[in-house]
Amino acid sequence: MRGRTHPVEAVAAWLLALVWLAPLAYAFWSALHPAAYATSFSLSAPFTLENFARAWKQAPFARYYLNTIVLVTLVLAGQLILSTLAAYAFARFRFRGSGIAFALVLLQLMIMPDVLIVENYRAIAKLGLLDTIPAIALPYLASAFGIFLLRQTFKSVPQELVEAARVEGAGPLGILWWVYVPLARPTYIAFGLVSVSYHWNNFLWPLIVTNSVEARPLTVGLAVFGAPETGVDWSVITAATVMTMAPLLIAFLLFQRQFVQSFMRAGIR
Amino acid sequence: MTDAAVSPPVAERRAGSQAWWNAVNAWLLLLPAAVLLVAFTHWPILATIRHSLFITRRNGTEVFVGLDSYQAMAADPIFWKALINNFWFALGTIPTSIALALLMAIWVNRNMRGRGFLRLAYFTPTVLPMIAVANIWLFFYTPDYGALDQLRSLFGLGGWNWLGDPSTVMGCLIVMVIWKEAGFFMIFYLAALQQLSPDLDEAASIEGASRWYIFRRITFPLLMPTTLFVAINAVINSFKLVDHLVIMTKGGPNNASTLLLYYIYEVAFTFQDSSYAATLTVVLLILLSAVALIKFGYLDRRIHYQ
Numbered sequence: 308m309r310g311r312t313h314p315v316e317a318v319a320a321w322l323l324a325l326v327w328l329a330p331l332a333y334a335f336w337s338a339l340h341p342a343a344y345a346t347s348f349s350l351s352a353p354f355t356l357e358n359f360a361r362a363w364k365q366a367p368f369a370r371y372y373l374n375t376i377v378l379v380t381l382v383l384a385g386q387l388i389l390s391t392l393a394a395y396a397f398a399r400f401r402f403r404g405s406g407i408a409f410a411l412v413l414l415q416l417m418i419m420p421d422v423l424i425v426e427n428y429r430a431i432a433k434l435g436l437l438d439t440i441p442a443i444a445l446p447y448l449a450s451a452f453g454i455f456l457l458r459q460t461f462k463s464v465p466q467e468l469v470e471a472a473r474v475e476g477a478g479p480l481g482i483l484w485w486v487y488v489p490l491a492r493p494t495y496i497a498f499g500l501v502s503v504s505y506h507w508n509n510f511l512w513p514l515i516v517t518n519s520v521e522a523r524p525l526t527v528g529l530a531v532f533g534a535p536e537t538g539v540d541w542s543v544i545t546a547a548t549v550m551t552m553a554p555l556l557i558a559f560l561l562f563q564r565q566f567v568q569s570f571m572r573a574g575i576r
Numbered sequence: 577m578t579d580a581a582v583s584p585p586v587a588e589r590r591a592g593s594q595a596w597w598n599a600v601n602a603w604l605l606l607l608p609a610a611v612l613l614v615a616f617t618h619w620p621i622l623a624t625i626r627h628s629l630f631i632t633r634r635n636g637t638e639v640f641v642g643l644d645s646y647q648a649m650a651a652d653p654i655f656w657k658a659l660i661n662n663f664w665f666a667l668g669t670i671p672t673s674i675a676l677a678l679l680m681a682i683w684v685n686r687n688m689r690g691r692g693f694l695r696l697a698y699f700t701p702t703v704l705p706m707i708a709v710a711n712i713w714l715f716f717y718t719p720d721y722g723a724l725d726q727l728r729s730l731f732g733l734g735g736w737n738w739l740g741d742p743s744t745v746m747g748c749l750i751v752m753v754i755w756k757e758a759g760f761f762m763i764f765y766l767a768a769l770q771q772l773s774p775d776l777d778e779a780a781s782i783e784g785a786s787r788w789y790i791f792r793r794i795t796f797p798l799l800m801p802t803t804l805f806v807a808i809n810a811v812i813n814s815f816k817l818v819d820h821l822v823i824m825t826k827g828g829p830n831n832a833s834t835l836l837l838y839y840i841y842e843v844a845f846t847f848q849d850s851s852y853a854a855t856l857t858v859v860l861l862i863l864l865s866a867v868a869l870i871k872f873g874y875l876d877r878r879i880h881y882q
Binding site: 316317320321323324325327328330331333334337388389390392393395396397400401402403405408411412413414415417418419420421422423424425426427428429430445446448449451454479504507508510511514515525526529530533541544545548551552555556559560563566567570571 | 844
């Protein structure tokens with residue numbers, strides 16, 4: 308259905324795109340103009356960064372940024388290492404119980420840690436980790452999704468390369484490091500982008516296990532900051548909202564193609 | 577000496593030790609992920625079921641109560657409200673966002689001017705945090721002052737408390753979630769469309785078939801596996817998406833917008849009743865398992881006919 312496009316359709320496609328961008332455009336408008344212009348659109352409205360300055364002053368956003376960056380780095384590093392090892396086990400070794408083990412891994416695709424909040428909270432409390440960044444990361448470090456994606460990729464690694472490495476004297480871990488990992492680069496990028504955006508945006512679990520500025524990620528910080536009780540100006544809240552989503556948004560605009568392809572790659576299972 | 581000279585028992589023993597060595601290697605590689613998966617997925621599932629059969633006394637001792645909590649749940653109107661809301665939420669968001677996603681994908685897949693921009697516009701909401709989205713939309717729905725009421729005032733209509741009225745709150749949240757999700761689903765359709773052979777509709781259009789006919793009889797059936805895949809994901813998402821409730825409505829007014837996972841969160845962490853929260857979680861687990869059964873038991877066998 309590539310061919311010609313009816314003009315009516317083109318207009319409809321553009322209208323939908325504008326409608327889709329409107330909420331975001333509105334957020335930027337409100338964040339970049341004085342509160343008086345939050346609802347009245349006028350071309351003469353003065354441009355200002357005051358809302359950002361006030362949001363930055365009124366809440367420890369620098370600390371929230373740091374927490375989120377530490378969190379997504381920790382989660383991604385853990386996921387990459389654990390998924391690589393597990394996927395390698397499933398893709399390369401034939402062993403008794405592998406079918407059942409793999410089915411048990413896949414279970415996490417359906418029943419994610421996101422819905423097991425009650426028991427995971429108990430577990431984190433027992434470990435004495437409440438209100439720490441590792442507490443947010445821990446339930447997500449073993450990712451069924453990562454294991455699944457990498458296993459698919461590893462299975463397509465040509466056996467000749469594996470044999471060649473073995474002849475050179477590489478052991479199981481050497482083969483993984485020198486043959487499998489380099490060939491799976493696109494999968495790593497895809498998984499990495501999906502994982503970082505997921506954990507940058509994650510909210511409910513961090514809200515439950517954190518209770519202090521030192522552990523809160525940006526999303527939770529934003530929710531605390533924007534709570535109606537605080538009586539903060541609407542424009543300042545929008546500025547904080549824009550700050551929360553800006554890094555991902557900028558990364559997305561810069562690497563649009565990679566993002567879209569990664570989500571695609573991650574989706575085709 | 578050839579291989580044939582090796583006596584069978586030796587060969588068998590060698591193969592046996594090879595298999596044993598393979599298994600050791602594999603389990604060692606699996607171990608770190610397995611420990612964490614068991615600790616934060618499998619064990620919690622079993623613990624949830626166990627805790628739903630006990631209550632915790634004030635002094636911390638656990639008492640076995642059998643199915644009492646389930647009976648209490650069956651008599652809890654908020655539980656039923658949350659379950660029914662979940663159903664309407666899924667019904668309101670899934671078909672519309674899938675239809676929009678398909679439409680977007682078809683447009684973006686064309687050689688249309690500015691298709692890069694269109695793709696960007698449709699996909700952007702996907703990368704935003706739900707909590708930021710909730711903040712933005714909260715303002716749209718603010719009575720009088722918000723964008724929606726400003727728009728209404730242009731037509732001489734009065735203000736309306738969109739999120740404060742049980743009859744409009746769910747609709748408002750559904751519209752927002754459709755906006756957030758459609759671009760995400762578009763990606764899967766786009767991937768599928770790019771793999772379809774262009775010969776198919778070329779052949780059909782030479783035959784003089786109309787565009788709608790080509791879509792209905794060729795494109796849409798070929799996209800069926802994608803539609804089912806997206807639908808399953810959308811159903812799972814509809815049980816997980818509750819972030820926005822924390823900011824926008826807290827499940828209100830009068831529980832009109834509460835969803836099962838949000839109710840679990842409230843029961844566990846606001847009312848501090850973790851036994852009842854476990855009971856409610858069991859229901860959620862059963863629902864998710866049903867989705868899993870449909871996917872793995874039924875659809876996966878039928879989808880891969882391509």
